Amino acid sequence: xxxxVEIDNFALxxxxxxxxGPGLTVLTGETGAGKSIVIDxxxxxxxxxxxxxxxxxxxxxxxxxxxLDQAASEDQSLQDRELVVGRTLRENGRSYAKIxxxxxTAGELREQMEPLLAIHSQxxxxxxxxxxxxxTLLDAYGGGALKTALDAWSAMRKDMSQINQRLGQLFLxxxxxxxxxxxxxxxxxxIEKAALEAGEExxxxxxxxxxxxxxxxxxxxxxxxxxxxxxxxxxATDRLTRALSDLTxxxxxxxxIQELTDRASSxxxxxxxxxxxxxxxxxxxxxxxxxxxxxxERLQLIRRLEEKYGTSVxxxxxxxxxxxQELERLDATEEELALLTRQKExxxxxxxxxxxxxxxxxxxxxxxxxxxxxxxxxxxxxxxxSFAVDLQMRELLADDPAADPQGVRFTIAPNPGEPSMxxxxxxxxxxxxxxxxAIKTVLASLDQTETLIFDEIDTGISGRTTSxxxxxxxxxxxxxxxxxxxxxxxxxxxxxxxxxxxxxxEGGRTRTSVKRIExxxxxxxxxxxxxxxxxxxxSRSLAQDLLERGAAD
Numbered sequence: 012x013x014x015x016v017e018i019d020n021f022a023l024x025x026x027x028x029x030x031x032g033p034g035l036t037v038l039t040g041e042t043g044a045g046k047s048i049v050i051d052x053x054x055x056x057x058x059x060x061x062x063x064x065x066x067x068x069x070x071x072x073x074x075x076x077x078x079l080d081q082a083a084s085e086d087q088s089l090q091d092r093e094l095v096v097g098r099t100l101r102e103n104g105r106s107y108a109k110i111x112x113x114x115x116t117a118g119e120l121r122e123q124m125e126p127l128l129a130i131h132s133q134x135x136x137x138x139x140x141x142x143x144x145x146x147t148l149l150d151a152y153g154g155g156a157l158k159t160a161l162d163a164w165s166a167m168r169k170d171m172s173q174i175n176q177r178l179g180q181l182f183l184x185x186x187x188x189x190x191x192x193x194x195x196x197x198x199x200x201x202i203e204k205a206a207l208e209a210g211e212e213x214x215x216x217x218x219x220x221x222x223x224x225x226x227x228x229x230x231x232x233x234x235x236x237x238x239x240x241x242x243x244x245x246x247a248t249d250r251l252t253r254a255l256s257d258l259t260x261x262x263x264x265x266x267x268i269q270e271l272t273d274r275a276s277s278x279x280x281x282x283x284x285x286x287x288x289x290x291x292x293x294x295x296x297x298x299x300x301x302x303x304x305x306x307x308e309r310l311q312l313i314r315r316l317e318e319k320y321g322t323s324v325x326x327x328x329x330x331x332x333x334x335x336q337e338l339e340r341l342d343a344t345e346e347e348l349a350l351l352t353r354q355k356e357x358x359x360x361x362x363x364x365x366x367x368x369x370x371x372x373x374x375x376x377x378x379x380x381x382x383x384x385x386x387x388x389x390x391x392x393x394x395x396x397s398f399a400v401d402l403q404m405r406e407l408l409a410d411d412p413a414a415d416p417q418g419v420r421f422t423i424a425p426n427p428g429e430p431s432m433x434x435x436x437x438x439x440x441x442x443x444x445x446x447x448x449a450i451k452t453v454l455a456s457l458d459q460t461e462t463l464i465f466d467e468i469d470t471g472i473s474g475r476t477t478s479x480x481x482x483x484x485x486x487x488x489x490x491x492x493x494x495x496x497x498x499x500x501x502x503x504x505x506x507x508x509x510x511x512x513x514x515x516x517e518g519g520r521t522r523t524s525v526k527r528i529e530x531x532x533x534x535x536x537x538x539x540x541x542x543x544x545x546x547x548x549x550s551r552s553l554a555q556d557l558l559e560r561g562a563a564d
Contacts, residue, residue, distance in 0.1 A: 012492040013053075013128070013462055015078040020070035021055070021100075022048045023523040029510060030527065035488035037503045038496045038525075039536055040512030045523035046496045049512065050130060050466045053077070053494075056098050057128050058121030061106045074099040081127055081461065096124065130464040140434045140447075146419035149400060151457040153376035160372055164365050167358060168412050174355050175410055181344050181351075188344060195338040198320070202331035205316060212317075212324050215310045222303040225296055232293045240286035248286065251279050359409050366407060366416035373402055373417060380453065387449035387483070392476040397424045398446070399431050421450075444468040445480075452483040455490040462492040469499040481505040485564060500540035504557035505564065509533055534558065 016029040023045050038046045055061050056075040066073045076097040098108040098120065108120045115123070150157050181188075240248045255275045262269035313324060320330040377400035384398045403418040422431035423446060434446065448468060465484070469477055481502040487493055488507070495502060503509055511528045514521060528536055535545040537554035544550055 013077055013079045013494075016049075016053065016056075017074075017076045018049070018052050018525075019075075020067040020073040021052050021075060022065055022067060022073075023514065023521055024048055024052070024525070025067060025520075025522050027523070027525040029525055031492070031494070032508055033488075033492055034507030035484055035493045035495065035505065036508040036510065037506040038494070038510045038512055039498070039503050039540060041514065042498075043514065045514055046512045047466060048523060049510075049525060050464060050496060053128070053464060054130050055100070056096055057124040057130070058098075058108070058117050059130075061098070061100050061104075061117075063100075063102070063104045066100055066102060071102050072099050079127060079462075094123075094127075096120070126460060128462045128464070129460045130466070140421075142420050142433065142435075145400075145421050146415065146417070148454055148457055149373060149376055149380065149419050152380050152454060153372060157369070157372050157376060160365065160369050164362070164369060164416070167362055167365060168414070171355070171358050171362065171409075171412055174351055174358065178348070178351055178355070181348055188341065192338065192341050195334050195341065198334045199331060199338060202316065202320065202327060202334070205312060207313065207316070207324050207328055209325055209328065212310070212313050215306055215313065219303065219306045219310065222306060226303060229293065229296050232289060232296070236286060236289045236293060239282060239289065248279065248282050251275060251282060255279060355409060359407065359412075362407055362412055362416075366404065370402060370404055370417055373419070377402060377419075383453045384449050387452050388446065390476075390479045391445040391449055391483075393425070393445055393449075395425075395427050396446070397427075397431065398449070399423070401431070448480060448483050448487075451487050455487045460491060462494065463487065465493070465495040467496050467498065469497050469502060477501045481561075482564075498540060500537050500554065500557060503540055504537050504554070505561040509536065511536055 012033060013031050016027075016031065018024045018027045018029075020026075027049075029049070038049055040046050051059075051065065052075045055065060056077050074097060076095065079094050079096065080092040081094060093111075095111055096108070098106060100106045106117070108115050108117060110120065110123060150161060237243075238246060240246050243249075255272065258268060258272040258275055262272045313327075316327045317323065320327045381399055385396070388394075388396045388398060399422045401418075401420040401422050403420075405413045405416055405418060407413065407416060421434050423434055424431045444465065445468075448465075451463065468484075469480055477499045478501045481499070482505070484493055484495060484502060485505050495506075497503055509528055511526055511532070513524045513526075515524070516522075534551055534554050537557060538547060538550035539545040541553055541557075542550040
């Protein structure tokens, strides 16, 4: 609800302050006084059109500020609900807006204000004329039975979505499923046949290192044995034996040579001992022919598997376990597919039945809504108009059932013999105002818009119809704040608050003023609306009578 409006340098309004309350507020004044300027200012502050024609001559900027609150939960404080909305128009035609002191774009401003404020004039379309809200309004009008059916529909649609998602995970294409199974069988067989063990790669590397060292040691040692005591006649022992034979022969001639012969004999014994010890060491070496080659082949196998399935033996084993589990799931796919397919078929039948139930419930609500709104239109002197609710059943697709099984559209045929057309395309002018009023009267408690503004809704209407319009505006005002620009004394007298829009020339400048009127001032204004003569006693007496009856309603 709007609590206060401040307007500065907007069109003919130099400065105006309006304090608004709940119920019905009317704006009245002489023709051309600027009543629609106030509505234009509210529209501008709500994110509507803004151009330099709205800037008061000589001013550098125009601004409109609103203090309002929005509906909230019971635990939300008034401070959290309050909004201060301001919009300023510069001389260059640019504008900027703020909500609670924070800069916002015009689009963000419109989005914030749309559920709070709806303005209807000869050239504006109301939210209620938008087909996007028709289904919501019809369902709210239908009450608890429709809500229960819609909740059931949403739950079933969620179940269908989960089934479709699971079916997608199961590879519905048999060829794709077969190819995937072949791959998994190969991978699991390859990993299982390898019989890998955690830490095996490190152990294999250690074994290869050890076996390589033993192999090299054996080679070197055997070569050394061959050099010392080989059998080819060229070993150190063979050479020393031949040298000792020659020394023995020569020792017969020299004592010194005998000493050398003895030393050579001792060295031969040492060589025999060295050869024996080297042979014993060589015999004790654990030479395992073929193990080094087998270890290398095992390591190469591990490395090939790591290139395919992971960076370590542990990663390969983890991959193999996952592949085995997926293979098990895939082998169970056929059974699960059959089960899910049956569930999907059953659920689609249930959805179709629920869609029919929803259509029936909506049709019942639509018939009742049509009857009530057509009754309201008749009260507003549109006896020949025919309001209708068009329901369209949508085709249900198993893979993607619609979020809602029906389309809902409000239509009207203003005159007999004419086809029903969407509200937005057939209604204009005074008819639009009355149709809007009829719909709002029936759906006032369901429409979430908190402030409704009607600009000259009584244009082209008089007599008893005007009184009925006043009654309906008052009825709507029980559920929402209603602001109405009017030339009708009956409507003005019914209002909870009346604002007088005046225009005067001061210092060579035209200025529009806005003030709340009560008592004698209000009697004078209602009398003026009745006869154009605010001082006429008969008019004043009738005006007072209208005001008293309006206050009593």
